[in-house]
Amino acid sequence: MIRIVIFLVPLAVAFYTVTFGLWAWRKGHRRGAVGTFLLAGIALGLAYYALFIRIGF
Numbered sequence: 001m002i003r004i005v006i007f008l009v010p011l012a013v014a015f016y017t018v019t020f021g022l023w024a025w026r027k028g029h030r031r032g033a034v035g036t037f038l039l040a041g042i043a044l045g046l047a048y049y050a051l052f053i054r055i056g057f
Helices: 002-026 030-053
Strands: none
16 A cells, blocks of 8 residues: 555656646657656556565665
8 A cells, every 4th residue: 555655646647747748748858858758657666566566675
């Protein structure tokens, strides 16, 4: 249960980052938007791995 609560923080940050990426995409900053999406995905993936897959936490 505590892992899910802790995971809400990177989930909120990823949501904010993705919405910024969508804004950048609509403004025509395509490369910046793609980089922002990648950053959000990698950060969320690492947080998921660290909290749910890796043994020892």
